Amino acid sequence: MKRKLFSLIAISGLFLTACNKDFLDRNPEDSYSNTSLWTSAADAQAALNGCYRDWEDSYNVIYMDAVTDNAYSRWVWEGYMNIGNGSLTPSDNNVTNRWNFKSIQKCNWFLENVESTKMDEALKTRFKAEARFLRAYQFFTLSQLYGDVPLVTKNITTVEANNITRTPLAEVQKFILDELAAIAPQLEPSYSGNDVGRITRGAAYALSARLNLYMGKYAESIKDCERVMGLGYDLFPKYGDLFRIQHENNVEVILDMQYKENDYANGNIGILPSSSLGGWGSIGPTQSLVDAYEMKNGKTITEAGSGYNAEDPYSNRDPRLAASIVYPGQLYEGGYFNSIDPASADFMTGDNNPMTGYMPKKFIQQLSDYPDMWNTGLNMIIIRYAEVLLTYAEAKIESGLIDNTVYDAIDRIRVRAGMPVTDRLVYNTQAALRTLVRRERRIELALEGLRWYDIKRWKTGEEVRKGTVYGARQGTVDKNTGKVTFTTPNHQVIEQRLFNPAMHYLWPIPQKEIDINKKLGQNPNY
Structure with a gap:
């Protein structure tokens, strides 16, 4: 039988499966x-609606930090451990x-066929813009991970x-x-009712700002950020709560992956808690992240x-630490988290416990938010307004355009978190502000x-992705x-990692x- 490159061949019937929340509840027939x-x-x-089904996945959002100095993935079969430690091969x-x-x-398929539909032309134009965004987002992700990709x-x-x-990468990026x-002017600034969750004008400008920043096109990124800033987004009042299911689609969310329990569930939340809480302990935030x-x-x-105080390391820290990570001694779900005592059910080396001794908290602020953590409707945020503020600040810093708007953008985020404003006597040079905005x-x-995308563009892989990964100290x-x-x-000691800058800034094809198409070639040194 002739081999087929199934990942590149689309079967139209599969396209029609709808999903997600209200605006995707109208399930079309597969026939x-x-x-x-x-x-x-x-x-x-x-x-x-079928185009919305596969454009992103909560699995990738949750696991991608495990290929960085932020986290460790303990189960090799979950697909991210070998990327993180540098042992990945094309045949892995x-x-x-x-x-x-x-x-x-x-x-x-949608864009080639929708033109013949008899419908309101303005609505048709918007529908096409939504599909073009979803396609552009895919090319963005593919090109960031693999470099040159088929356009x-x-x-x-x-x-x-x-x-x-x-x-070539440059041509793909120009296309995006x-x-x-x-399409940005053709998209609505916001939606209501059953259309909440569709691609907005802000999403188009924000993704453009992200890519322009990654490419070092700072002037263009600043302009994109300013366009987003004029669309009415704001920071959600409480940092930790903005990730909770009861606050989804809030004023900070620019782009998210919509889920609905039972129909199109976000079933990946269960990998986060430790064993005593019924989870798999798949992801462990690193000591490096905690120390940052x-x-x-x-x-x-x-x-x-x-x-x-190294003997009391979690006291008097940035409140975002407690909102993002469950650390030893933190009160969580009715008890004090104990991952550092060998006698504890949550001990870091035990089965289904995060091996670093730290547990992600960002998407499980309270497990009681979910009747079933393996079947949730929690949306996964892809772009939010805080990122746009940080993108704006970084682009201006790198352009040498350091003014009050740079400090204001950073300080809005810090103050929302409960941190003091930036010390302008300390952070008063481009180099110092670069350090600050990267840490923020x-x-x-x-x-x-x-x-990962920040490490890639800053070219800091050898500094942060190489060597020993550490977790918490043992104790009681x-x-x-x-x-x-x-x-x-x-x-x-959790893991020893390799990083070769001549290869590891790209994933292997x-x-x-x-084997199916030798014309694709391979990325360097794999």
Whole structure:
């Protein structure tokens, strides 16, 4: 039988499966055909809803920080451990394969067929803009991970798929930016009712700002951020609560992946808690991430006068630490978390416990939010307003345009978290502000799947992705007070990591794809 590159071939019937919350609840029939589908606006919307199904996945958001210095993935079969430790190979079956064009082909199919639909032209234009965004987002992710990728903008045959070549990165990035600029005015600034969750104008400008920042096109990124700033977004009042299911679709959310329990559930929340809470303990925030949080007075833990005490390391820290990570001695779900005592059910080396001794908290502020943590409707935020503020500040810093708006953008985020405003006597140079904004990005956006892209563009992989990964020190936790007493002087050694800058800033093209189509080639040194 002739081999087929299935990740590049789209089967139209699969495109029509709807999902997600209210605006995707109108499930179309799988038996639609091209001759019967494109007869009304409702048909076009049903087809577009299918395009929304696969454009992102909570799994990737949750696990992506495990390929950075922020987190460790303890189970190799979950697909991210070998990427994080640098042992990945093109033939590795234990590595997540994100070389997937199914969503792109869905969008291509929609765009090639919707034109014939008899419907309001303005609505049709908006529908096409939504599909073009979803396609552009896929190319953004693919090009960030793999570099040169096939720029597939039309439906292709099996023969075409098996002979396709990769498009240079610069051309793919230009396509993405051109698409986002073209469609932004065609998208609505916001939606109400059943349409909440659809792609907005702010999402187009924010993704453009992100890509322009990553490319070092700072002037363009600043302009994109300013456009987003004029659309009415704001910071949600309480940092930890903005991730809770009862506050989803809040004023800070620009783009998210919509889920609905039972129908299209976010079933990945259960991997986060430790075993005593019914979870798998798959992801462990690292000691490096914990140490990056400032003290409550705004000083880093290594600064003179910070007040940091290594024997009481979690006290008087940036409140975002307690909102993002469950650390030993923290009161959580009715008890003091104890991952450092060998006698505890949650001990870090035990089965289904995070091996670093730290548990992610950002998406499980309270487990009682979910009747079933394996079947939740929690949306996964992809872009939020805090990132735009940090992007704006960084782009201006790198451009040498340091003014009050830079400090104001950073301080809005810090003050919301309960931190003091930036000390302008300390952070008064481009170099100092660069250090600050990079640390703020790491802390504010921790465990949201963005850290890898920052490491990649800053070219800091050898500094932060190489060497020993550490977890918490062993000790005891008083079950009545939460007081932590460490019994070992050294932090737990979790893993040794490799990082070769000549190869590891890109993921390898999966060998099974090259076996089908040798014209794809391979990324350097794999």
